[in-house]
Amino acid sequence: MARIIVVTSGKGGVGKTTTSAAIAMGLAKRGHKTVVIDFDVGLRNLDLIMGCERRVVYDLINVISGEAALNQALIKDKHCPNLFILPASQTRDKDSLTQEGIGKILDELSKDFKYIVCDSPAGIEKGAHLAMYYADDALVVTNPEVSSVRDSDRMLGILASKSRRAEQNQEPIKEYLLLTRYSPERVKLGEMLSVDDVQEILSLHLLGVIPESKSVLSASNAGVPVILDEKSDAGQAYADVVARYMGEDKPHRFIDEKKGLFGKLFGRG
Amino acid sequence: MPTDPKKTSISHLALEFKSSTFSVPVLVLFSNSLQNIEQQLQEKIAQAPEFFKNSPILLDFQELNKRDLDLAVADLVNAVRALKLLPIGLRGGNAVQNRQALALGIPAHVLQGGAPLEIAKTKTAPAEPEEPEQSDGPSAILITQPVRSGQRVYARGDLIVLATVSSGTEIMAEGNIHVYGSLRGRALAGVRGDEKARIFCSDLQAELISIAGIYKISEDLSDGVRHKPVQIYLQDHSLIIKDI
Numbered sequence: 190m191a192r193i194i195v196v197t198s199g200k201g202g203v204g205k206t207t208t209s210a211a212i213a214m215g216l217a218k219r220g221h222k223t224v225v226i227d228f229d230v231g232l233r234n235l236d237l238i239m240g241c242e243r244r245v246v247y248d249l250i251n252v253i254s255g256e257a258a259l260n261q262a263l264i265k266d267k268h269c270p271n272l273f274i275l276p277a278s279q280t281r282d283k284d285s286l287t288q289e290g291i292g293k294i295l296d297e298l299s300k301d302f303k304y305i306v307c308d309s310p311a312g313i314e315k316g317a318h319l320a321m322y323y324a325d326d327a328l329v330v331t332n333p334e335v336s337s338v339r340d341s342d343r344m345l346g347i348l349a350s351k352s353r354r355a356e357q358n359q360e361p362i363k364e365y366l367l368l369t370r371y372s373p374e375r376v377k378l379g380e381m382l383s384v385d386d387v388q389e390i391l392s393l394h395l396l397g398v399i400p401e402s403k404s405v406l407s408a409s410n411a412g413v414p415v416i417l418d419e420k421s422d423a424g425q426a427y428a429d430v431v432a433r434y435m436g437e438d439k440p441h442r443f444i445d446e447k448k449g450l451f452g453k454l455f456g457r458g
Numbered sequence: 459m460p461t462d463p464k465k466t467s468i469s470h471l472a473l474e475f476k477s478s479t480f481s482v483p484v485l486v487l488f489s490n491s492l493q494n495i496e497q498q499l500q501e502k503i504a505q506a507p508e509f510f511k512n513s514p515i516l517l518d519f520q521e522l523n524k525r526d527l528d529l530a531v532a533d534l535v536n537a538v539r540a541l542k543l544l545p546i547g548l549r550g551g552n553a554v555q556n557r558q559a560l561a562l563g564i565p566a567h568v569l570q571g572g573a574p575l576e577i578a579k580t581k582t583a584p585a586e587p588e589e590p591e592q593s594d595g596p597s598a599i600l601i602t603q604p605v606r607s608g609q610r611v612y613a614r615g616d617l618i619v620l621a622t623v624s625s626g627t628e629i630m631a632e633g634n635i636h637v638y639g640s641l642r643g644r645a646l647a648g649v650r651g652d653e654k655a656r657i658f659c660s661d662l663q664a665e666l667i668s669i670a671g672i673y674k675i676s677e678d679l680s681d682g683v684r685h686k687p688v689q690i691y692l693q694d695h696s697l698i699i700k701d702i
Binding site for chain 2: 339340342343345346347349350389390391392
């Protein structure tokens with residue numbers, strides 16, 4: 190059985206797709222067969238971040254509506270043979286997403302894959318609901334600012350009550366906090382919430398802190414998941430996150446301000 | 459597919475019972491002079507005619523009965539209806555008044571908590587069964603997980619939360635509320651009118667606190683009580699916040 194991971198947040202623009210791409214790539218690079226699914230029908234981005242936008246023929250909706258077989262829609266990643274992408278449709282209506290359809294696809298993928306990463310759309314509407322409904326684990330992506338934290342809190346409430354695990358009275362979804370776009374300098378100036386502030390409000394297990402980094406934007410533009418940029422701080426932080434998710438004990442980095450030699454060694458971008 | 463039978467059963471479903479709370483203006487009466495009531499009510503309505511037009515209204519006889527003033531429910535209902543208000547209930551009425559209300563198709567609400575006991579002091583008979591009902595009322599609800607933004611919790615008795623209550627939540631209890639994490643949402647104790655209900659919390663950062671409908675919003679909380687372990691109770695119809 191595959192493990193289904195949903196990457197969600199409530200708020201938009203916090204780094205869900207960047208995270209989905211990085212986590213999926215990280216898991217695949219460790220030798221696990223992984224598929225990452227874009228649930229953001231109508232506003233698909235994952236294919237861009239993964240650099241496979243020119244190879245999209247069929248998408249999630251085609252598979253749900255029976256116009257294409259799952260194998261036809263899956264795109265093999267060019268960097269890692271263990272990684273596959275199931276893109277969202279840019280042209281179809283969101284209403285074509287159905288719970289049964291998603292359930293069937295996930296069942297079928299579970300036979301072949303070890304991990305299924307679901308990139309949730311922003312908001313708490315149908316797309317976001319379906320992305321998390323079948324999840325086993327949830328990565329809640331949060332920026333260190335109050336509106337993002339509150340939206341994440343709302344999402345956590347929905348995860349606890351509206352998922353398949355909740356409805357069938359199974360063990361609840363495992364929830365992890367991922368703090369992204371973190372800037373220790375701005376925390377020090379009081380412009381951003383600190384890790385502790387966010388932890389106190391959300392009371393959630395912290396899987397990692399991804400620093401605000403130019404490398405994220407340049408990786409997105411290049412269509413390469415940032416985790417492959419092993420020299421960048423964000424890339425290393427995502428590698429740590431994957432390691433921690435796999436149960437390894439890694440100390441948290443990039444929480445404190447960079448200084449002197451340290452700063453030069455881990456220079457940005 | 460497990461969802462298919464569910465779908466068909468939903469299409470046959472004609473109705474569903476749901477429990478919900480909503481706010482209704484309450485007309486608290488202090489005088490049994492129908493003429494005075496009509497006149498003053500007209501003045502009030504004139505101030506905001508659109509607000510009151512066809513508005514549902516709850517008739518409250520509690521104060522009347524405290525003062526031993528009797529008023530025929532039918533007369534009042536006629537007067538109120540003539541002013542385009544729609545009575546949807548009577549509370550604090552005595553047995554006769556409750557019967558009169560029911561005869562008019564208006565539900566009679568029995569008050570829980572402190573108020574009926576006070577009536578019992580002046581009128582001996584009706585409040586007797588209230589007391590045992592209070593002592594072995596519904597048992598407390600215990601919540602060990604954080605209450606997340608957007609969630610609502612309603613307890614028919616006491617409510618005990620061992621975790622954080624986030625902002626954007628609403629926790630309500632007919633009895634007392636205890637929060638052992640941070641209280642950042644709205645907390646409403648004694649929602650059915652129990653003025654003896656209290657709120658206890660170990661870290662007060664609430665958006666709103668209310669006991670028996672008397673409330674304070676976050677802005678009204680002084681810095682002296684914020685982020686502190688406090689208890690909140692009612693004294694002479696005002697909320698008292700005290701360190702514990």
